[in-house]
Amino acid sequence: AQSVTQLDSQVPVFEEAPVELRCNYSSSVSVYLFWYVQYPNQGLQLLLKYLSGSTLVKGINGFEAEFNKSQTSFHLRKPSVHISDTAEYFCAVSDRGADKLIFGTGTRLQVFP
Amino acid sequence: GAGVSQSPSNKVTEKGKDVELRCDPISGHTALYWYRQSLGQGLEFLIYFQGNSAPDKSGLPSDRFSAERTGGSVSTLTIQRTQQEDSAVYLCASSPNNPALYGYTFGSGTRLTVV
Incomplete structure (x- = not known):
């Protein structure tokens, strides 16, 4: 069964610094990959998704992620973070043809001034 | 509606009482999902509806949990004899048909506190 690992439960970073949030999934079969963001007391919002094609995916709010099939990874990056990026970030995966997404346990990004 | 609506937003109940949580999906979305989010546990899948039927109930943690969906729209998650x-x-x-391709649109959630 497919699974998702987000090794970092918390990532503290100063404003305007770069950040990378790591995500690895278990299976190397064809997959769709997603990153969601959850701001305090809100539901999850889609940041970006990889379906096929270019392995570098650009999303909202200046975030991007790179699909690496050989390493079964889909790390999320931003070159310069803002205070407003403080939130919980969830990586999710689905096998092609599957009917649901499998989520990681989340990474809390805390941006300090 | 424009988004996925959940009610109530907060619910405090006494141990042993039954609760009902409501979800109103985006109009036309055939797939509907319930997840549970506990501190430090990520998102735990509970149940998936395609139309009014539930092809995957594998995540319901016990027989105290049940869910239904009527008219291919509103869904209710019921927890009987709540525990802490x-x-x-x-x-x-909710999601259009082919949810794994399109991803989901989430509601804001219901925070349940059992005292």
Whole structure:
């Protein structure tokens, strides 16, 4: 069964610094990959998704992620973070043809001034 | 509606009482999901509806949990004889047909506290 690992439960970073949030999934079969963001007391919002094609995916709010099939990874990056990026970030995966997404346990990004 | 609506947003209940959580998905979305979010546990899948039927109930943690969907629209998650370990945020999401391709649109959740 497919699974998702987000090794970092918390990532503290100063404003305007770069950040990378790591995500690895278990299976190397064809997959769709997603990153969601959850701001305090809100539901999850889609940041970006990889379906096929270019392995570098650009999303909202200046975030991007790179699909690496050989390493079964889909790390999320931003070159310069803002205070407003403080939130919980969830990586999710689905096998092609599957009917649901499998989520990681989340990474809390805390941006300090 | 424009988004996925969940009610109530907060619910405090006494141990042993039954609770009903409601989800109103985006109009036309055939797939509807319930997840549970506990502190430090990520999102735990509960149940998936395609139309009014539930092809995957594998995540329901016990027989105290049940869900239904009527008219291919509104869904209700019922927890009977609530326990303190049921305290969590219950998230509903909906998706067009082929949800694994499109991802989900989530509601804001219902925060359930069992005292």
